[in-house]
Amino acid sequence: MRFGNGKFGIRALSAAALGLLCSLSILADRAQAEPKKEFNIAWTIYVGWMPWPYAADAGIVKKWADKYGITINVKQINDYVESINQYTAGSFDGVTATNMDGLTIPAAGGVDTTILIVGDFSNGNDGIVSKTAKTAAELKGQTINLVELSVSHYLLARALDSVGLAEKDVTIVNTSDADIVAAFKSPETSTVVTWNPLLAEVNAEPGSVPLFDSTKIPGEIIDTLMVNTEVLSDNPDFGKAIAGIWYETMSVLMDPGEKGKTARAAMGSMSGTDLAGFDAQLAATKLFSTPQEAVAFTESEDLVKTMDLVRTFSFDHGLLGDGAADKDVVGIAFPGERVLGSADNVKLRFDARYMRLAAEGSL
Amino acid sequence: MRRAINIVPGSGTRILLAFLPFLLIACLYVVASAERQAANPGDKLLPPIAQMATSVSRLASEPDRRSGNLTLWSDTAASLRRLAMGLGAAASIGLVLGLALGLLPMASAGLSPLVAVVSMIPPMAILPVLFIVFGLGELSKVVLIVIGITPFLVRDLAMTVAAIPREQMVKAQTLGASTWQIMLRVALPQTMPRLIEALRLSLGPAFLFLISAEAIAAESGLGYRIFLVRRYLAMDVILPYVAWITLLAYLFDWLLARIARRGFPWAYGQEAR
Numbered sequence: 001m002r003f004g005n006g007k008f009g010i011r012a013l014s015a016a017a018l019g020l021l022c023s024l025s026i027l028a029d030r031a032q033a034e035p036k037k038e039f040n041i042a043w044t045i046y047v048g049w050m051p052w053p054y055a056a057d058a059g060i061v062k063k064w065a066d067k068y069g070i071t072i073n074v075k076q077i078n079d080y081v082e083s084i085n086q087y088t089a090g091s092f093d094g095v096t097a098t099n100m101d102g103l104t105i106p107a108a109g110g111v112d113t114t115i116l117i118v119g120d121f122s123n124g125n126d127g128i129v130s131k132t133a134k135t136a137a138e139l140k141g142q143t144i145n146l147v148e149l150s151v152s153h154y155l156l157a158r159a160l161d162s163v164g165l166a167e168k169d170v171t172i173v174n175t176s177d178a179d180i181v182a183a184f185k186s187p188e189t190s191t192v193v194t195w196n197p198l199l200a201e202v203n204a205e206p207g208s209v210p211l212f213d214s215t216k217i218p219g220e221i222i223d224t225l226m227v228n229t230e231v232l233s234d235n236p237d238f239g240k241a242i243a244g245i246w247y248e249t250m251s252v253l254m255d256p257g258e259k260g261k262t263a264r265a266a267m268g269s270m271s272g273t274d275l276a277g278f279d280a281q282l283a284a285t286k287l288f289s290t291p292q293e294a295v296a297f298t299e300s301e302d303l304v305k306t307m308d309l310v311r312t313f314s315f316d317h318g319l320l321g322d323g324a325a326d327k328d329v330v331g332i333a334f335p336g337e338r339v340l341g342s343a344d345n346v347k348l349r350f351d352a353r354y355m356r357l358a359a360e361g362s363l
Numbered sequence: 364m365r366r367a368i369n370i371v372p373g374s375g376t377r378i379l380l381a382f383l384p385f386l387l388i389a390c391l392y393v394v395a396s397a398e399r400q401a402a403n404p405g406d407k408l409l410p411p412i413a414q415m416a417t418s419v420s421r422l423a424s425e426p427d428r429r430s431g432n433l434t435l436w437s438d439t440a441a442s443l444r445r446l447a448m449g450l451g452a453a454a455s456i457g458l459v460l461g462l463a464l465g466l467l468p469m470a471s472a473g474l475s476p477l478v479a480v481v482s483m484i485p486p487m488a489i490l491p492v493l494f495i496v497f498g499l500g501e502l503s504k505v506v507l508i509v510i511g512i513t514p515f516l517v518r519d520l521a522m523t524v525a526a527i528p529r530e531q532m533v534k535a536q537t538l539g540a541s542t543w544q545i546m547l548r549v550a551l552p553q554t555m556p557r558l559i560e561a562l563r564l565s566l567g568p569a570f571l572f573l574i575s576a577e578a579i580a581a582e583s584g585l586g587y588r589i590f591l592v593r594r595y596l597a598m599d600v601i602l603p604y605v606a607w608i609t610l611l612a613y614l615f616d617w618l619l620a621r622i623a624r625r626g627f628p629w630a631y632g633q634e635a636r
Contacts, residue, residue, distance in 0.1 A: 110405015175580040182491035188498040
């Protein structure tokens with residue numbers, strides 16, 4: 001039998017479609033925020049973030065979480081950008097990320113984010129390596145492979161700036177961090193910008209010359225643990241536990257004796273190297289081993305200047321979103337009520353309160 | 364008794380049924396997007412349709428701040444050039460090797476096992492090697508596409524040639540045709556429609572290899588843009604780009620189907636109604 005006019009079918013189908021739509025929209029309606037007991041933190045492999053998996057393995061995470069009656073899960077993500085995207089999408093309450101990525105991904109995406117732990121800054125862990133150029137000025141006209149729009153890109157911009165060149169004087173080829181070492185081995189690749197442990201690999205190539213590294217811009221590439229501001233203000237115990245975990249782990253890591261060596265060897269093996277390799281990366285990192293140092297850094301005037309450079313770079317590269325009229329669109333708050341950019345749209349906050357509690361020993 | 368298997372939609376119903384799933388997905392998207400926007404007006408994960416439209420028109424009509432190019436068109440041109448070169452090379456190699464392997468027992472004995480083995484190598488797994496051998500420039504991206512789809516084309520065409528009825532070969536020989544003439548006049552015409560069909564089937568993988576190569580190292584291209592803006596979760600660019608790629612692939616598929624039917628109507632005799 002042929003079904004000509006199709007009225008019956010249309011009606012039934014519309015009803016089915018409507019039903020499906022309703023049920024799916026209910027599914028999409030996420031549960032609203034309430035006091036939480038369980039928190040998830042995402043981390044990726046990088047020297048400054050290896051204390052997190054170590055703390056989880058060594059029971060330090062559980063110890064502090066138990067003290068505040070909560071559960072903290074520390075999860076590894078293979079891909080760095082993916083970990084920040086997952087955090088931005090709401091799958092995690094906290095993530096390990098740099099100051100620049102925190103500004104351009106979650107904060108520019110409207111997710112109010114608090115930098116709870118300022119762990120370290122890159123002091124040689126990011127660098128520019130070339131086979132042909134001997135100085136940064138010789139980069140003019142070169143093709144440079146790097147992860148575009150990352151801290152490597154920022155480092156290059158700062159290097160070019162330091163010798164009076166601009167980005168249009170070079171050709172940038174976006175190259176995945178996973179392939180940067182193989183890329184450098186290719187004869188036609190002359191210059192790469194990358195970070196450790198890849199930087200060490202690239203530097204080990206015969207004929208490579210390190211041109212510029214993050215020691216020339218100290219304090220500008222900052223490695224942090226950032227958390228969702230809303231989650232933090234609803235659950236201050238989460239912040240306290242995090243600060244407690246971090247500085248207890250720091251004291252183990254910095255221990256000059258056997259205890260510290262074992263911990264650093266464990267962190268090294270978790271990041272695919274050994275004690276010597278990890279110590280070498282640590283040497284290129286300015287780790288804030290005590291909360292006092294981290295608080296002083298976070299409260300310093302220099303941090304405001306750094307973030308102004310970072311937001312200027314980010315705006316110039318369209319990282320603050322298409323709606324951004326100027327670099328002020330996303331507000332950045334610092335300790336002591338200081339705000340850079342729009343005070344009505346503060347989405348990134350440097351918060352020294354929890355590190356200060358750790359410094360005062362009142363966690 | 365009216366059975367479900369006998370209910371055939373009329374032409375109007377057919378069009379409606381075809382549009383319904385698309386409409387449903389669009390509605391679902393709008394609802395989910397509106398909800399996320401209500402929770403966070405800066406949400407980037409599911410941007411509203413209007414925001415995507417703004418992004419697309421900006422990418423298509425405003426010169427890029429750094430390069431001065433119209434982003435969407437320069438990306439499309441770069442990707443299509445790579446795709447055309449890759450598909451062209453793969454089709455040529457595939458046709459030549461397919462004819463040889465299908466027609467010449469000596470060639471088949473010597474090369475078939477190699478082609479069978481090479482076709483099993485996942486191209487993405489040997490990417491670092493490709494980079495070192497072919498560099499990071501245009502060549503390695505084209506080579507990735509070629510390596511990705513040529514073995515499939517070769518095997519498919521060799522089988523097509525081998526399946527040509529033996530009687531045709533015998534007849535051609537009794538009429539005095541040389542191997543070369545048999546290849547050109549008997550095997551080649553019968554292989555061409557199959558080559559186009561195989562290319563149609565390869566479009567998906569070819570795009571996959573193109574996007575993968577561009578994700579790894581590039582300065583322009585559709586895949587390059589997607590992986591670049593992925594860094595800051597700009598779904599308002601990614602989603603329209605995905606739709607654009609889908610549309611392009613669909614158009615190529617349609618175009619190839621037309622070419623095959625125009626060029627080799629005899630091969631589609633059974634389709635005529």
